[in-house]
Amino acid sequence: MKIEINTKNKDFLVTLFKEYYFKNIGLLSPPIQMHNREFGFMTFDGRVIRHLTFSKIGSLKAYIIQNVPSDIFCSNAYYQFPTFPINEKRWRGADMIFDIDLNDLTLPCANEHTFYICSNCGVVSRDLINLCHECHSTKILKNTIPCFRCINSLKKETKNLIEFLKKDFGIQEQNLEISFSGNTGFHVVVFQNNYLLLDSKSRSDIVGYLMGKNLSPESLGVRNDKRGYRIKIPLSGYSYGWRKRIVQKMKIPEVSNDQLNKFIKKMGGYQSFKNEIDKIAYELGLKIDPQVTTDIHRIFRMVGSLNGKSGLSKIVCNDLDKFDPMNDSCFFEDDRNVDISMNIPLKFSIKGKKYTLDKSISTVPISVAVFLISKRLANIVNSSS
Amino acid sequence: MSIILGKDDLAKYPFLEEAGTYIRESHFDLDDFNRSEFLHIIERATKRIEFALIQGKVFIDLEKYDIELFTFLVSLIMMKYIGEDSAIKKFSLLEAIRVERFLISDLLQEKDLRKKNLIISKIFRELFQLDVELDAKNKNLFKMNISDYLQRATPFNEVEWKLINRAVDNGYVYLDGDETVRLIRYEIYTLMYNRIKNMNITKIPEQIKLHATLVKNKLTPSIKYARRISDLPPCIKKALELLNKSENLPHSARFMLATYMLSIGKSVDEVVLLFQNAPDFNEKITRYQVEHLAGKKGSHTKYTVPSCCKLVNENLCYATIDCKGITNPIQFGRKK
Ligand code: SF4
Ligand SMILES: [Zn+2]
Numbered sequence: 146m147k148i149e150i151n152t153k154n155k156d157f158l159v160t161l162f163k164e165y166y167f168k169n170i171g172l173l174s175p176p177i178q179m180h181n182r183e184f185g186f187m188t189f190d191g192r193v194i195r196h197l198t199f200s201k202i203g204s205l206k207a208y209i210i211q212n213v214p215s216d217i218f219c220s221n222a223y224y225q226f227p228t229f230p231i232n233e234k235r236w237r238g239a240d241m242i243f244d245i246d247l248n249d250l251t252l253p254c255a256n257e258h259t260f261y262i263c264s265n266c267g268v269v270s271r272d273l274i275n276l277c278h279e280c281h282s283t284k285i286l287k288n289t290i291p292c293f294r295c296i297n298s299l300k301k302e303t304k305n306l307i308e309f310l311k312k313d314f315g316i317q318e319q320n321l322e323i324s325f326s327g328n329t330g331f332h333v334v335v336f337q338n339n340y341l342l343l344d345s346k347s348r349s350d351i352v353g354y355l356m357g358k359n360l361s362p363e364s365l366g367v368r369n370d371k372r373g374y375r376i377k378i379p380l381s382g383y384s385y386g387w388r389k390r391i392v393q394k395m396k397i398p399e400v401s402n403d404q405l406n407k408f409i410k411k412m413g414g415y416q417s418f419k420n421e422i423d424k425i426a427y428e429l430g431l432k433i434d435p436q437v438t439t440d441i442h443r444i445f446r447m448v449g450s451l452n453g454k455s456g457l458s459k460i461v462c463n464d465l466d467k468f469d470p471m472n473d474s475c476f477f478e479d480d481r482n483v484d485i486s487m488n489i490p491l492k493f494s495i496k497g498k499k500y501t502l503d504k505s506i507s508t509v510p511i512s513v514a515v516f517l518i519s520k521r522l523a524n525i526v527n528s529s530s
Numbered sequence: 531m532s533i534i535l536g537k538d539d540l541a542k543y544p545f546l547e548e549a550g551t552y553i554r555e556s557h558f559d560l561d562d563f564n565r566s567e568f569l570h571i572i573e574r575a576t577k578r579i580e581f582a583l584i585q586g587k588v589f590i591d592l593e594k595y596d597i598e599l600f601t602f603l604v605s606l607i608m609m610k611y612i613g614e615d616s617a618i619k620k621f622s623l624l625e626a627i628r629v630e631r632f633l634i635s636d637l638l639q640e641k642d643l644r645k646k647n648l649i650i651s652k653i654f655r656e657l658f659q660l661d662v663e664l665d666a667k668n669k670n671l672f673k674m675n676i677s678d679y680l681q682r683a684t685p686f687n688e689v690e691w692k693l694i695n696r697a698v699d700n701g702y703v704y705l706d707g708d709e710t711v712r713l714i715r716y717e718i719y720t721l722m723y724n725r726i727k728n729m730n731i732t733k734i735p736e737q738i739k740l741h742a743t744l745v746k747n748k749l750t751p752s753i754k755y756a757r758r759i760s761d762l763p764p765c766i767k768k769a770l771e772l773l774n775k776s777e778n779l780p781h782s783a784r785f786m787l788a789t790y791m792l793s794i795g796k797s798v799d800e801v802v803l804l805f806q807n808a809p810d811f812n813e814k815i816t817r818y819q820v821e822h823l824a825g826k827k828g829s830h831t832k833y834t835v836p837s838c839c840k841l842v843n844e845n846l847c848y849a850t851i852d853c854k855g856i857t858n859p860i861q862f863g864r865k866k
């Protein structure tokens with residue numbers, strides 16, 4: 146959801162976004178088969194413009210510098226006619242995309258740094274509200290500033306995903322791209338040929354696999370039976386995929402009829418065994434956004450572009466462990482200061498510097514101002530210094 | 531030395547390229563079918579079609595390859611002549627199941643690995659562009675690309691076909707012989723169907739026409755479901771309509787349809803065949819379930835057709851003015 150932004154803030158961001166693209170246009174790397182992609186933009190007024198095409202990176206860059214959108218997207222799909230309406234585009238495949246976002250991780254620290262902002266009057270609350278207590282508007286925007294624990298959890302989840310993709314799906318390193326979304330998540334894109342033509346239903350099956358959904362005891366050779374259960378060791382054994390994960394987690398070393406039987410007996414039968422499988426599958430399953438992966442017509446944030454919700458860049462992470470979003474994806478130069486007024490007192494750090502800002506007017510470097518204004522936590526007071 | 535498919539294999543898989551070559555090289559002319567030496571072939575083909583269309587059973591008899599090849603050819607020509615789409619579909623499906631049975635036993639029982647690989651390459655690779663490989667360790671285990679698997683398995687709704695319930699490793703799905711073959715049923719079916727549909731024969735031999743006409747005459751009343759489709763209650767009509775569009779019916783609708791058909795005197799075989807268009811059709815399972823409903827299995831209780839009231843609750847009722855005054859679909863059309 147995009148909310149309206151006051152003119153002063155908007156003018157400030159437009160000027161700086163424009164400057165960013167002017168100086169860092171090289172970060173914007175063209176997607177493979179650029180001429181078969183659909184491009185889309187979000188304007189600072191919250192309008193979405195879709196179904197555009199650019200056959201050369203040069204013309205895309207020119208468009209961006211001229212129009213300064215708040216967000217830039219490019220389809221994961223390849224189309225014969227990218228500018229036609231959805232049903233006439235002639236779909237020719239789509240990269241497989243994954244979104245790992247704080248929203249899906251539900252971490253305990255979330256409420257320490259989540260804000261609810263009235264999109265009408267800009268009042269910020271740390272408590273969940275459905276109605277603004279100042280102006281009674283119901284347009285409430287949720288916003289979060291990930292802490293280091295959040296970032297670590299996101300990285301861990303991303304690594305788990307990469308492991309699944311490599312081990313189970315045979316996806317090669319060079320066909321994978323991991324990037325920071327610019328706000329509260331990581332994106333993984335797979336461009337391996339044999340997966341590009343999969344339809345939405347197949348992708349949904351893959352999502353189910355990754356999330357650990359619908360794993361049945363039958364697939365481990367345990368069948369429900371009138372007298373309890375029956376065991377038939379599957380021909381394909383236990384050394385692959387989920388079966389391997391489950392027997393490892395249950396600590397069944399050599400899986401044989403006897404071993405399994407003993408184990409299930411000890412647990413208390415078929416139903417308890419099934420419950421245990423469900424539990425493990427949930428634990429080991431990934432927390433990803435299923436809608437993103439099953440959408441084969443999505444327009445997805447472009448690498449190198451600014452995320453309008455944070456003013457940070459979506460950027461490829463070559464070394465996930467070392468990657469520090471608040472540093473490595475902030476490209477605004479702090480060559481001057483501006484005055485901002487905070488909507489809420491806030492402690493945070495960016496570009497290696499800690500800030501403690503109270504509700505009065507503060508003079509801060511450009512990077513801080515862009516970040517906080519994009520997050521709707523501050524307003525520009527004066528940008529002419 | 532490269533090995534080639536033996537004649538016994540062609541007998542089982544008469545749709546392969548090599549079978550066509552054999553027929554062409556035998557300098558055979560379609561008119562020869564009017565000669566008395568070929569009558570037994572035409573009769574055998576007739577039997578094969580009647581098996582499929584009337585009894586709803588797979589013809590499992592396997593003869594010497596020359597007999598098989600010609601029987602297959604004649605069956606297709608007869609089906610072309612019969613021409614009714616629902617009949618061609620039914621025949622194609624039962625032929626596909628026949629092929630499936632041979633394939634499964636070949637994949638499981640063939641000891642000669644080169645031979646096994648050859649069958650895989652001829653049928654899976656050449657005919658359907660599906661790369662299936664033997665597992666390096668276990669020669670009764672097969673593997674295919676995850677995406678090839680997904681394309682074929684996602685129409686099945688049972689949870690066992692979900693990727694998560696499969697042995698998945700390094701981009702491959704591991705399957706046993708039955709499962710591998712089950713995945714291409716639809717492709718074999720389509721192959722048969724298209725063979726018949728696309729056949730272009732200017733002059734069908736009289737003998738074949740004659741036999742085909744006889745089959746067709748026997749066929750008409752029983753292949754059409756009820757007395758007349760317009761006599762069926764709207765709920766049943768709707769369910770049949772969905773089935774024919776290969777849509778997935780909820781369990782409650784299948785139950786209604788099966789009990790209704792049994793109650794108006796359809797045989798178990800006929801009811802099983804009704805479900806052949808279901809995307810997850812499994813003959814064995816469906817047969818078991820229908821026999822159960824008919825009271826032939828398990829508790830020996832015969833299940834009755836659910837009441838209109840129940841069907842309304844299950845959103846299966848599509849009542850029209852003709853439903854006035856009835857409380858169970860079986861009363862439809864009886865009271866007037
Ligand atoms: S009223 Fe009864 S017979 Fe008529 S459609 Fe509804 S359920 Fe079927
Ligand atoms: Zn408000």
Ligand SMILES: [Zn+2]
Pocket residue numbers: 252254255258291292293294295296
């Ligand atoms: Zn946190």
